[in-house]
Amino acid sequence: MKRMSLSLKISFSFIVVSIATLSFFYFVFYHLFEQQMLKVEGEKAALIAKTIEPVIAINHFLGLRDNVKQLAEKTAEHDQIVRLSVEIENQLVWSMPENTDLDFVNEDLIFISFPITNPLKAESIGSINIAYTKDSLNKALQDIHNEILYYLAGLALVFVMFILLTRYFFSPFEQIAQKVKNYEPGSTIDFSLIRAEPEIQAITTSFESMVSNIREYTVLLERYKHSVDESAIVVRMDLEGTITYVNEEFCRLSGYSPEESIGVSVFVICHSEVDEHQCAEILETVKAKNIWKGNLQNSRKNGGSYYVRATVVPILDEYNDIIEFISIQQDITQVIEQQEKIARQTTDPTTGLYNKVKLEEDIQKIEHPKFAIIALDNYSIIKDYYGWESGNRILKEIAEIFLSITAIENISVYKLAGSEYAVLGTQVFDMDLFHGICRTILKKINDYTVHLDDSSLHIGASAGLTSNTEHYYSYAGLALQHAQETRHLTIIYEEAENLVQRFENNQMWTKKLNLALNEDRIVLFAQPIFNAKTLKIEKYECLVRMIDEDDEKVILPSMFLDVAKKSKLYHQITEQVIKISFDIFSQVPDVHFTINFSLEDLLHVPTIQFLKAILDESGLASRFILEIVETEGIENFSEVSDFVIDMKARGCRIAIDDFGSGYSNFSYLMGLNVDFIKIDGSLVKAIDRDVNSQIITSTILDFSQQLKIATVAEYVHNQTVLDYVQKLGVDYVQGFHLGKPVPIETLVI
Amino acid sequence: MMIMSIMRIALSFLLFLSCSVSADTYDHLLLRAQASIFPKIVLLDQGLNKKTPDDEIVLNIVSSKRDAYIAQQLKKSIEDKYGSSLGNKKLTVSITTFEEFNETTLATAYIVLQSSESLIKKVVAYASRHERIVFSYSYSNFIYDALISLHVKEKAYVYLNKSAIQLYGIEFLPVFYKITKII
Numbered sequence: 001m002k003r004m005s006l007s008l009k010i011s012f013s014f015i016v017v018s019i020a021t022l023s024f025f026y027f028v029f030y031h032l033f034e035q036q037m038l039k040v041e042g043e044k045a046a047l048i049a050k051t052i053e054p055v056i057a058i059n060h061f062l063g064l065r066d067n068v069k070q071l072a073e074k075t076a077e078h079d080q081i082v083r084l085s086v087e088i089e090n091q092l093v094w095s096m097p098e099n100t101d102l103d104f105v106n107e108d109l110i111f112i113s114f115p116i117t118n119p120l121k122a123e124s125i126g127s128i129n130i131a132y133t134k135d136s137l138n139k140a141l142q143d144i145h146n147e148i149l150y151y152l153a154g155l156a157l158v159f160v161m162f163i164l165l166t167r168y169f170f171s172p173f174e175q176i177a178q179k180v181k182n183y184e185p186g187s188t189i190d191f192s193l194i195r196a197e198p199e200i201q202a203i204t205t206s207f208e209s210m211v212s213n214i215r216e217y218t219v220l221l222e223r224y225k226h227s228v229d230e231s232a233i234v235v236r237m238d239l240e241g242t243i244t245y246v247n248e249e250f251c252r253l254s255g256y257s258p259e260e261s262i263g264v265s266v267f268v269i270c271h272s273e274v275d276e277h278q279c280a281e282i283l284e285t286v287k288a289k290n291i292w293k294g295n296l297q298n299s300r301k302n303g304g305s306y307y308v309r310a311t312v313v314p315i316l317d318e319y320n321d322i323i324e325f326i327s328i329q330q331d332i333t334q335v336i337e338q339q340e341k342i343a344r345q346t347t348d349p350t351t352g353l354y355n356k357v358k359l360e361e362d363i364q365k366i367e368h369p370k371f372a373i374i375a376l377d378n379y380s381i382i383k384d385y386y387g388w389e390s391g392n393r394i395l396k397e398i399a400e401i402f403l404s405i406t407a408i409e410n411i412s413v414y415k416l417a418g419s420e421y422a423v424l425g426t427q428v429f430d431m432d433l434f435h436g437i438c439r440t441i442l443k444k445i446n447d448y449t450v451h452l453d454d455s456s457l458h459i460g461a462s463a464g465l466t467s468n469t470e471h472y473y474s475y476a477g478l479a480l481q482h483a484q485e486t487r488h489l490t491i492i493y494e495e496a497e498n499l500v501q502r503f504e505n506n507q508m509w510t511k512k513l514n515l516a517l518n519e520d521r522i523v524l525f526a527q528p529i530f531n532a533k534t535l536k537i538e539k540y541e542c543l544v545r546m547i548d549e550d551d552e553k554v555i556l557p558s559m560f561l562d563v564a565k566k567s568k569l570y571h572q573i574t575e576q577v578i579k580i581s582f583d584i585f586s587q588v589p590d591v592h593f594t595i596n597f598s599l600e601d602l603l604h605v606p607t608i609q610f611l612k613a614i615l616d617e618s619g620l621a622s623r624f625i626l627e628i629v630e631t632e633g634i635e636n637f638s639e640v641s642d643f644v645i646d647m648k649a650r651g652c653r654i655a656i657d658d659f660g661s662g663y664s665n666f667s668y669l670m671g672l673n674v675d676f677i678k679i680d681g682s683l684v685k686a687i688d689r690d691v692n693s694q695i696i697t698s699t700i701l702d703f704s705q706q707l708k709i710a711t712v713a714e715y716v717h718n719q720t721v722l723d724y725v726q727k728l729g730v731d732y733v734q735g736f737h738l739g740k741p742v743p744i745e746t747l748v749i
Numbered sequence: 750m751m752i753m754s755i756m757r758i759a760l761s762f763l764l765f766l767s768c769s770v771s772a773d774t775y776d777h778l779l780l781r782a783q784a785s786i787f788p789k790i791v792l793l794d795q796g797l798n799k800k801t802p803d804d805e806i807v808l809n810i811v812s813s814k815r816d817a818y819i820a821q822q823l824k825k826s827i828e829d830k831y832g833s834s835l836g837n838k839k840l841t842v843s844i845t846t847f848e849e850f851n852e853t854t855l856a857t858a859y860i861v862l863q864s865s866e867s868l869i870k871k872v873v874a875y876a877s878r879h880e881r882i883v884f885s886y887s888y889s890n891f892i893y894d895a896l897i898s899l900h901v902k903e904k905a906y907v908y909l910n911k912s913a914i915q916l917y918g919i920e921f922l923p924v925f926y927k928i929t930k931i932i
Contacts, residue, residue: 062789062790063785066905119922119924119925120793
C-alpha cells in the first residue's frame with residue numbers, strides 16, 4: 001500500500017485540525033448564540049406582556065373589559081405570538097385561540113406568564129400567558145447555517161489552495177527523494193535543478209556532503225576489496241551456501257571460472273574434500289552469527305586439491321539478520337606440505353611415533369623435562385630369528401602401548417634407534433610420578449605377548465630415567481645401560497651413584513679427547529690383512545688410537561669412541577683418520593687399506609663430503625676399502641644403499657664388518673653388492689672348538705663364494721685358528737697371530 | 750400658535766357634535782358606564798388621601814334642576830355599583846344643582862351634567878382651585894375646563910382634557926394616562 005505523502009498528511013492534518021477547531025467553536029458559539037437568542041426571544045415575549053399588563057390592569061380596574069379584550073386581541077396579532085390568554089381573578093378574560101390550554105409543552109414555543117397587578121395595590125390579580133414562537137430564533141439560526149455553508153465553501157477553497165501550496169512547497173523533497181532513491185554508491189547526485197529555498201538547500205547540501213562521504217568510503221572499500229582480492233581467495237555465498245561471487249585468486253587456484261562457480265553449492269565445488277561433520281560445524285557456527293576459522297582442503301577442477309586457512313564471516317544487515325556469508329581464504333598448501341614434510345622427517349616410518357629429531361625439538365621447549373629411554377630386551381634376538389618383518393610388527397605393537405599413555409597430558413613418546421623408545425614429561429611431573437608412568441609402560445610391555453610362528457614370546461624392557469636437561473640423552477642412556485647390565489627394570493640416573501661416576505668418567509675422556517685432537521695425539525695404527533693362501537700382506541686396516549698425554553701409552557678406541565660420539569668429537573676423529581690414512585697410503589704403493597665407518601659416519605654429510613673430496617684429490621679410490629661397522633640398525637636406511645652405489649662408482653670397494661653375529665640382515669647386506677665380508681670375530685675366535693661357529697662360518701663362506709664376495713677372518717689369534725680358516729677357504733686373514741697393529745707412520749719408513 | 754388654532758377648531762367641532770345631542774337627552778348606557786368608571790378614576794388620583802381626611806370619598810353630582818332625575822339615576826347607578834364604599838374608603842354620592850352649588854359644598858370629585866357655560870365654569874373653577882376632579886357627562890364641556898369625560902362608541906373611551914390638567918394640578922397614576930384619550 002502506497003503511503004500518503006507528507007504534504008498530503010500536513011494538508012489533511014491542517015484540514016482535520018481546522019475542521020475540529022471550527023466545529024468546536026461552531027458548536028460552542030452556536031449553543032451560546034442559541035441560548036442567548038432564546039433568552040432574547042423570551043425577553044421579547046416578556047416585554048410584550050410587560051407592555052400590555054398595566055393597560056390591561058387599568059382597563060380591568062376601570063371595568064373596561066372590551067378594552068382588555070381588544071388589547072389582548074391586538075397583541076395576539078403579533079407574528080410570533082401563537083397563543084395568548086389573559087386571566088384575571090381566576091377567570092379567563094380572553095384567549096386566542098379560545099380555551100387555549102397553555103400548560104401543554106411544545107419545544108418550538110417559548111412560554112411566558114406575566115402577572116397582572118392591581119393598579120392601586122401591589123397584588124397580583126391575574127396573568128398574561130403568551131406562547132411565543134421561536135421562528136425568529138430559528139430563522140436566525142438558519143441564516144447562520146447558510147452563512148456557515150458559504151464560509152465552508154470558502155474554507156474548502158482555502159484547503160484546496162493549502163494542499164496545492166503544500167505540495168508545491170514539498171515538491172523539492174520528492175525530487176530529492178527520487179534522486180537519492182536512484183543513487184548508487186560511487187556515483188554523484190546533481191541537485192542543481194531543484195528549487196532551492198534555504199531549508200531545501202541545507203538538505204541538498206547535507207545530501208551532497210553525505211554522497212561525498214559515501215563516495216570516499218566506496219573508493220576506500222573498493223581499495224580494501226582490491227587488496228583482499230589480490231591477497232586472498234574470496235568467496236561469497238547466500239544463506240543456502242550457494243556461491244554468488246568468486247575472485248580471480250579463487251579461479252586461479254581452483255581452476256573454476258566464475259561462470260562455473262556462481263550458482264553452485266560451495267560444498268560441491270570447493271569443499272568436496274571436507275567431511276560432512278566439518279561442513280555441519282561451519283554452517284552451524286556461521287548461522288549462529290559467529291565467525292568460523294579453520295583449515296580446509298579444497299578441490300581443484302583438475303581433481304587435485306589445495307589447502308586454505310579459511311575465515312567464514314556471516315554478513316548481517318541493519319536488523320542483525322544474516323544476508324550472506326563471505327569466506328576469505330589464504331592458500332596454505334605450501335605450509336601444509338612443509339608441515340607434512342617436517343612431520344615425515346620427525347616421524348619414525350615404522351611406528352608412526354615421533355623420532356629423535358622431534359624429541360630434540362620438544363625437549364628444548366621444556367624447562368625441567370623428565371626423560372626416559374625404554375629399550376626392549378629381547379628385540380634383537382627375536383628380530384634376528386624371526387626376521388625383519390616380524391621385528392617391525394613388534395615395534396608397531398609396542399608403539400601402540402606407548403601411544404596409549406599419550407592420553408596423559410604433558411606426556412610425549414618417541415621412537416629412537418633400534419628397539420629404543422623415549423618418554424618425555426614436562427615439568428608438571430615430579431620424578432616419582434614420571435617414574436610411575438614409566439613403570440606402567442614397562443609393565444604393559446612385560447605383559448605383552450607376541451605370537452610368531454605358533455610361538456608366544458614375551459618381550460621385556462628396561463628404562464633409564466633422568467631429569468637432567470643438558471645431558472638428558474646420555475644420562476638416560478647410561479641409566480638404561482646400567483639397568484640392562486644390572487637387570488633392573490628402571491634406573492634413575494640421578495639416584496644411581498656409579499652412573500655419576502660414569503658420567504664423570506665420560507667428562508674426563510671428553511677432555512682428554514679434546515686435548516688429544518688439539519695436540520695431534522689421535523693417531524692411526526695399521527693392522528695387516530693377509531692373503532689366506534699366500535700369507536702375504538695385501539691390505540691394512542686403519543685403526544684409531546689415542547696417545548695418553550701423561551705416559552704416552554696407546555689408548556684403544558673402546559675407551560673413548562663412545563665418549564667421542566656423545567661429545568660430538570666423533571666426526572673430527574673420523575676426518576682425522578681419513579686424512580692420515582690417505583696421506584700415509586699415498587706414500588705406500590700397491591697396498592690396499594680399509595677405514596671403518598659407522599652408521600653415524602655414513603649419515604654425516606660433512607664427513608662424507610670430506611671423504612669424497614679426498615678420494616677425488618688423492619686418486620686412491622681403487623685402493624680404498626670402506627668398511628661398514630655397526631651394521632645393526634642400518635637396514636632401513638636407503639641412504640646407505642645410495643652411498644654404497646656412489647662409492648663403488650668412484651672405484652672404492654665395500655666391506656661389511658662383524659658379519660655373522662645375526663642372520664636376518666644377510667639378504668639385505670647382500671643387496672648392497674659389497675666386496676668383502678669380515679666374519680664376526682666372536683665366530684672366528686672360537687672356531688677351532690665351537691661347532692656352531694664352524695657351521696655359521698662355513699655357511700657364510702658358502703654363499704659368499706657363490707656371490708663372489710671375498711671373506712676376511714678376523715681375530716686369528718693362533719695357528720689353529722689360522723689353519724682352520726684356511727681350510728674353510730677364507731680369502732683373507734687378520735689377527736694378532738699374523739700381525740699386530742703398528743703405528744701407521746712405520747709403513748712409510 | 751398654529752397648533753392651538755387647530756385644537757380650538759377641533760373643540761368647536763366636538764361642541765357642535767354635543768349640541769347635536771339634545772340638552773335633555775342623556776344616554777343611559779353612557780351614564781351607567783360613567784357611573785361605573787368615574788368613581789374608580791377618583792381612586793387613581795394620587796392626592797386622594799389628602800382629599801379624603803375622613804376616608805370618605807364624596808362624589809358630588811352637579812346638575813341642573815331639569816336634569817335632577819338624571820342625576821338621581823346616576824347616583825343610583827353609582828351606589829348600585831359600589832354601595833357605600835369605594836376601594837377601602839367610604840363612598841358618598843351627593844347631588845347638587847348648579848344653582849345651589851357654592852363654595853361650601855367641597856366634595857372629593859364632581860360630576861357635572863349638561864348646563865350652561867357659566868354654571869359649569871363656576872363648578873370647574875371651584876373644583877380646580879381645590880384640585881378636585883371634575884367629570885363631565887360630555888367631553889363637550891372640556892371647553893369649560895371640565896377635566897374628564899367618558900364616551901362610548903365602538904368601545905369606551907376615557908377623555909382627558911389636556912389643557913385643563915395643569916389647571917387642576919392633579920396627578921393620576923401614570924398608567925391612567927395610557928388608557929385615556931387626551932384631547
